[in-house]
Amino acid sequence: MIIKTEKDIPSSEITPPEIFQERRKFIQMLGLTLAGANIPSAFAGDNKVFSNLAKSATPDNSLKPTPVELVKNYTNYYEFTFNKDDSTKLAQSMVIDPWSVEISGEVEKPATYHLEDILSQQTLEERIYRFRCVEGWSMVVPWVGFSLANLLKMAKPLSTAQFVKFTTIEQPETMPNQREKKMLDFPYVEGLRIDEAMHPLTMLAVGMYGEKLPKQNGAPLRLVVPWKYGFKSIKAIVKIELLKKPPLTTWNKSAPQEYGFYANVNPAVSHPRWSQNSERLLGSGFFTSRRQTELFNGYGEQVASLYKDMDLRHFF
């Protein structure tokens, strides 16, 4: 699905030229240029890598991406560590090639797809989204990916499919906290209601900043739901199940009074132990104030209707 927005900002305005070179490598890494005849037009031509990329679906296209080094070195990846800068190194041991994704449950065509086969069916887009962590920090990331809805449609959901459950890979040999069963009940599980999953803003990302996703940022395939707290945007997905009932998600199971199923960004609903009213935007300097957090992380115009009859305090 291509989402048209008012003013299209050329990718070159947000990405330094040297990254365009990186993008070429990225495409090659994804194996999309293997057969010359099969190159989707989006990837043809030297400097036109990603030229057909649909522009960000973000309502505010002027968002300035957070410097990439900050995004790469500040990740919560509890399978590896509870420390946001240690995951950069620890995650490198992960094995992500080959990668396949099982789609099952309430669908007409359950199947296990190789990642390359999924990608060959999708047009990749760059979308600049705000990303707000429940811990009170945020960043702006230019993701590369496609709408989750496009993938779900490939499996043809049945009308009984009401929820979607996502599961992260189990790789205890590379993931110390999975191996030692520390703190959370692994593998990590997240979930969405079907209308949230089909929403055009909801995406699966395979890259960021024009490059392949770094492992610590969720390679090779992660969810991005920009109006929800970051922990909903599950990393390294291997299984997508369509269900009749809501799945029990990892954080919700671990601390139900603190982390709800919905986890919509909402400055008016504080976490039981801390305020959600403001956030530290990574990359903003000393002596700049935290920013006021926005309802639905600023995507209210697009998503508020999904929750119009719901008490957001109760369904936090």
Added chain:
Amino acid sequence: MNALIKNLWTVTLVVCLLPLLLLGLDVVFDNLGSNPIQAVHIRLGDWSLRFLCIALTITPIQTITRWRGMPEYRQLFGLFAFFYASLHFLVYLLVDHNFNWSLIIMDIIESPYIWFGVFAYIIVFLLGITSSKFAMKKLGKNWKKLHRWVYLAAIASVIHYFWQLKGNLAEPLLYAIIISLLLSFRIFTWFTARQLGKMMIPKGRGDE
């Protein structure tokens, strides 16, 4: 001997300033990761709590060694706890919020773990401004009563630390253990002193 102790005090003072110097270097050399404001803030909070613990060990050491020559050190470490807590608070107000009072007030109201930080700070502040010999004389008996609140400050600081975490409890647990040990030691000496006192008092008058 006196000269040595005097010099030692100055050396200690300088050593207590080293964490601040190192933090300054980390800021200058951009060594603080993706969220440097949080890193600075956390580092200062940690040092405040550490100095609070160090200050609290002085009296037990005096009791055990029966050497009474250390109150200047207790005061010094206590003042450094106050100093680092003040910087911790100031960074929160100025560096993190740039005195955006509406955000600050909402944040404090809605974050229970910060209430404990503020409570601890109020105590540490009061103890800091009454730490001089002059204040000690002025307050007389009340000085000791007031300064016993340091234990409440320490307990509140640990709760403040515990309550903000999502999972990793190891570090605050360490402080909780240290402070409980120090506090139990005080209760123990207080209790034995009381028992001793009771034994001294002739029967019939110990009606408490």
